[in-house]
Amino acid sequence: MTLELVLQGVVGGLLMGLVYALIAAGLSLIFGLMEIVNFAHGEFLMLAMFASFWAWALWRLDPLVSLPLTALLLGVLGWATYHGVVRFILDAPMLAQIFATFGLAVFLRSGAQALWGADFHLVKDPLVQGRVTVAGVFIGLPQLVASAGALVAFGLLYWFITRTETGLALQATAQDRQAASLMGIDTQWMFALGWAIGGACVGVAGGLLATFFYVFPDVGASFALLAYVAVALGGFGNVPATLAGGVVVGLVEVLGGLLFDPSLKLIGVFALYLLVVLWRPQGLFGRF
């Protein structure tokens, strides 16, 4: 195992980690607002990727070009999920909360398979292709652009939550639902907005991934699991910290593959989740 290989791995892990962070951010935001884990988050990502793919397959729109559309579409899906499903289980027992979004996940994933088959699809001839070499390390341009895009989106999200009035209202609702509503904040609206933003984040991530990743109905599952770990690392509800969480997950995934066997790389990530929640339940950057 050469230094070159390790460096290659670190860079790759870092870049993917940024995408994981964006996916995790949406999940964390939703949890912070209403203590509900969106078990359909991976399927949201999958739908975003399919949306990008079909935009390319039908209208020759590059995923990067259709990105705003994908984000909007997923934002609407998030909003609809809140109003159609989540709204009714806000105060339901844990079992109902878990299985409501789980049912949605199964529904979306099998729906995708029923509609589009189980085949793998790939956007051929994307706008951004090829690779660059920096200090002996190969970096695929699509991956680089995707990571940069994820970082920018993350930055936008951060700016929105911390610098705009709506964003601050979101934070207030997350910290104390009752106090926020007493201050005149419409919590229902905030919840729906949270889901919409969470969806949009995943929409952007999906569009970016579609530039180089295979698209198929089950693709969301593994990303979702990695996202849970990233959220746990940052601390459930701590959106900015998911950046670190995502990067750590990306690095652990790659390093696990290098140190052990590529097929075992996910074990490192899951083991990491267990270690973190058992040792430091509030995550590395704990909020509570």
Added chain:
Amino acid sequence: MSLLEVAGLTKHFGGVVANREVSFSVAPGELVGVIGPNGAGKSTLFDLITGFQRPDAGVVRLDGHDVTRRRPDEISRRGVARTFQKLRPFAGMTALENVMVGAFQKTADVAEAREVARRALASVGLGERADAHAQGLSTGQRKRLELARALATSPRLLLLDEVTGGVDQATIPGLVRLVRELHAGGLALVVIEHNMRVIMEISQRIVALQLGQVIADAPPAEIVRDRRVIDAYLGESWR
């Protein structure tokens, strides 16, 4: 020997000191009241005694044995029962079933547990509501339910956390009478209360807490004259 003895109990939550060097003891069959403004550390004290929190320093002794690091269920089995400020009935179970969970501490037989539970419910005046679902009960009834549940474990010491909290005025005398009966039956009690009339009436001794510290530990007659307690909590009108 005292039944319960706490010495030097200290607990921090981050920068907040919930309890600082709290020490007092309870003799078998004694009724001790605990008063103090909100945030004085009263509920934390209960958590420390019953094993829901671990103190940073100090000891909790039952019958002379150190139980500081014991789990809540172990402490319960040594004869200490408690109620919670925020009521926690077992939803999805009837009142009778709720109390049976407590009764099962002393017996594994379902029929026997049912009998003990019925008697406990009757003793708190919920006899007719035995088969009602716990969620359907009013706040006052839930308070009684929680009491019955705790009593079904046949405790020697009962910690009551704000038993008159959130209950309408008409129900209070009944609850007070109940507590008196339990005390008369030989049960030792530590009672957290904000209702001054009630606590003065029933307590043999009162421990006053402020900002996590014990500022007075004396019979009611002396407590009302204690300067520090008046300044911290009672106000002048109690004299």
Added chain:
Amino acid sequence: MSRTRLAVGLVLLAAAVLFPALVTLPYPRDVLIRIFLFATLAQAWNILAGYCGQISLGHAIFFGTGAYAAGMFVAKDIASPWVAMVVGAVIAVALSQVIGAPVFRLRGHYFAIATIAVGEIVHILAVNWELIGAARGLYIPIKRPDSLVNFQFHQSKAVYYYIVLGLLLLGLGVTRLIERSRLGYYFRAVREEQDAAASLGVAVARTKRMAFAISAALTAMCGTFYAQYVLFIDPESVLPLSLSILICLVAVLGGVGTLWGPLIGAAVLIPLGEATRIYVGGTGKALDLVIYGALIMVVSVAQPAGLVGIARRLRRAA
């Protein structure tokens, strides 16, 4: 139990017992075998999740344990599959205690995700473990003639039917026993209010581990049955997350925390799966899962007590 309930139960039991003699077509019998198997699996999960409130989303690991125990014992000619069933159950119990000790300290969603993580770890390890055949899987060698000792029946599959029916009755019996015992009350207390239960003397961690052990053992026994019935196992068929989810779906649809929920759930979902597969022509279109998913959403939102809950409400309204 009321007289009518008892009568209905006995009639159903008689029908179930007589069925293979009356209906000799293999297909309906196989569907019933699948229904009984999933009903038992869901019942086992129900003990942990429905009654004790610990939502495990990685239960397939116990199924796989039982299946691989059988596979290894028979493939390597170590002992009879029945011995394997016992050994598999014991290993499953041990596994449940090892996992439970740390993981039960977690609550709610953290716990659920942790069970997914454990499930995936076991799945990945199995795919890479050469001893048990890794991704290729294990073929259980065919033994002739048919014999109970060898747990293989090729002439008439009816014996498989009775064995799995026996497992189902075992599952129902164990659940019934628990329901009426102190343990059952403790399970429910831990499910509802863990801290209040502790304050009443319930050893919460031990209660959870007990539920886990019973659930794991029963699930493993089903796994052993499956291995002997299908005679081929691999990580994809006995350890995937999708199997864990399917087990949950059956129980949730039927009604968690109830005695009959899992059986009702299986009786609805399995035929539904068969029907959609026939209708769509078996091209793997996953239409049955689309319906499952929608049903689960509806059940979670409208009636968390599942079909049993709906039936109760209808009866009360009538």
